Amino acid sequence: MANSQSLAPQTVSSKDPKVAAQAASDMRNIVRRKLTGYVGFANLPNQWHRKSVRKGFNFNVMVVGESGLGKSTLVNTLFNTSLYPPKERKPPSLDISKTVSIQSISADIEENGVRLRLTVVDTPGFGDFINNDESWDPIVKNIEQRFDAYLDAENKVNRMNIVDNRIHAVVFFIQPTGHSLKPLDVEVMKKLHTKVNLIPVIAKSDTLTDEEISAFKHRILADINHHRIQIFEGPRYEMDDEETVAENAEIMSKVPFAVVGANAEVTTRDGRKVRGRRYPWGVIEVDNEEHCDFVKLRQMLIRTHMEELKENTNNFLYENYRSEKLAAMGVQQDSSVFKEVNPAVKQEEERSLHEAKLQKMEMEMKMVFQQKVLEKESKLRQSEEELYARHREMKEQLDRQRQELEEKKTRIETGRPIEEKGKRKGFSLR
Structure with missing residues (x-):
């Protein structure tokens, strides 16, 4: 009956039409938090999935390293496609460009109905000169030009179809010297580390032994920490389960990745066909984690952290560049219109304010409690004193009565008359 009464339509009865209209409006604006049926907002992830699959994804990666380290081969191996055609051997007499050039290749890749627009930016000529001073300028300028193009597209009136050409990751190839950077x-x-997500890899790691690779990784990480270079690390979320945390930790433990690239299939001694390289002493399998770290690199770039790479580029690297660019142009933030805040900083401020509020409430409650205790103790002491005074008064009265009774008893025993109180002594005139 209670439920039927609560669900019955409510009516407004008032002679004043303004009051009745206001009451009706208030009743319509009531937010009922109890769901009376299935709503379906749990399907939001499915809606996002359908939208993303319909729209497709894009990913822009840049490869930086000296010639001959297998950059093109590794990219083809990563995405299992012939993105880079076989390079032709150039004769020694051919003039070589004196500057680092930037080449961009795009391709549409589809896997299980999911489309990916892949763009690979290569940097041929890097590190190939005798004097490599400022050879990084074309690379840095290309990254900044992509940021500028995205910033210019954001400032246009029509921002419906903004093409994201920003570099989401840079795979930096390190020559397998075995010494240090x-x-x-x-x-x-x-x-580069303040502008892009930097992922270092050891190229052609099959030229080193396992012990040499391990020692080389330690030296590279020591150099990176010494020079305070930021490399990409997978984010950690509170809702991650133990399996995801362990998987991310295992991926990060392999940085810098010791990789081997190969597109051709070879046959092993036991008859298996695998992607790898054949040597007189055996076969290096690209997809075997015991032979190299290629699987972990592919897992980070494609399977687990592709969206994190894009989000970190947009939310952190691009925002920092955008703020510095606008500040250099003299653009100031008008706090009266809106205020740009970092969600993490905002959350930390709200948490600090909430903790201070809780602490203040706790102190006030303690003060009120202490005041109540003091008042109660004062009342108890006052009641105790009143009881003691009453007790003494009653005891004195009982002592007087007992004394009077003792005197009466003594007079009766001795035969003396008992004098009544209030009777006057002396002679009578009658």
């Missing part, structure tokens, strides 16, 4: 590598990484 070269000064050129350190300088380029210092120029």
Whole structure:
């Protein structure tokens, strides 16, 4: 009966039409938090999935490294496609360009109905000169030009179809020397790490033994930490399960990735056909995690962290560049219109304010509690004193009565008359 009464339509009865209209409006604006049936907002992830699949994805990656380190082969191996055609051998007499050039190749890749617009930016000529001073300028300028193009598209009146050509990741190829980072590598990484997600890899790691690779990784990480170079690390979320946390930790433990690229299939001694390279002493399998870290690199770039790479580029790297660019142009933020805030900083401020509010409420509650305790103790002491005074008064009265009774008893026993109180002594005139 209670439920039927609560669900019955409510009526407004008032002679004043303004009051009745206001009451009716208030009743319509009531937010009922109890769901009376299935709504279906749990299907939002499915809607986002359908929208994303229909719209497609895009991913822009840049490969930086010296010639001959297998950049093109590794890209073809990563995406299992012939994005780069076989390169022709150039004769020694041919003049070589004196500057680093930027080449961009795009391709549409589809897998299980999901379309990916892949753009690979290559940097041929990097590190190939005797004097490599400022050879990184074309690379940095290309990254900044892509940021500028995106910023210009955002400032236009029509922003419906903005093409994202920003670099989402830079795969930096390190020559397998086995010693440490070269000064050129350190300088380029210092120029790039604030603008892109930097992912270092050891190229052609099959030229080193397992012990040499392990020692080489330790030296590279030591150089990176010494020069305070930021490399991409997978984000950690509170809702991640143990399996996801362990998977991310295993991926990050392989940085820098020791990789081997190969597109051709070879046959192993046990008759298996695998992607790899054949040597007189055996076969290097590209997709075997015991042979190289190619699987972990592919897992980070494509399977697990592609969206994180894009989000970090948009929310952190691009925002920092945009703020510096606008500040250099003299653009100031008008706080009276809106205020740009970092969600993480805003959340931390709200948490601090909430904790301060809770602490203040706790102090006030403690003060009120102490005041109540003091008042109660004062009342108890006052009641105790009143009881003690009454007790003493009653005891004194009982002592007087007992004394009077003792005196009466003594007079009766001795035969003396008992004098009544209030009777006057002396002679009578009658």
